Amino acid sequence: MVREDLRAASDHLRAAAVAATDPSLEERLYDQSDQLAELATADSGPDHGRLARITHALDELADAVDEDDAESNIADARNSVESYRETVEGV
Template structure:
């Protein structure tokens, strides 16, 4: 199942969180892992904006570390998020008024 990728990403983030980061980074990683699990368990499609913010935060944390193991685990988590997003048929664009041919959908409600 595609959502398993989000659980796997959370597992990678938790593995880093338990290894050796500073307390503030550890808290941030724990929060990101919780957010990933929450998105994986949603009845609706996971919130794409949330997933985008998570993957950007993981990138920032990976850039801040000198530890290759931590950086690699976080990159693995990001890849799992990206792979999950590729499983979505429209990647959420229809809800924003975009059709498959990347043209604005005139019938979309842009309130």
């Protein structure tokens, strides 16, 4: 089962990584993108706690980038994660 919102978030972070000029931020964005891609196809989806940590990491990344394209893609990724989180039972 593919979780489309998480796959979209991963794609947005890949685009943000391409737009980033700081090599350290580029690597962090790729790493977060990889995590979301794995979660998109895992046997079971992430729980609210994991999604909260991802959202927090995306907020930190958005604060750290200077490029508008990167920031916009991170915001889109965050929106995709939040859309997925609305479908998770609990809390």
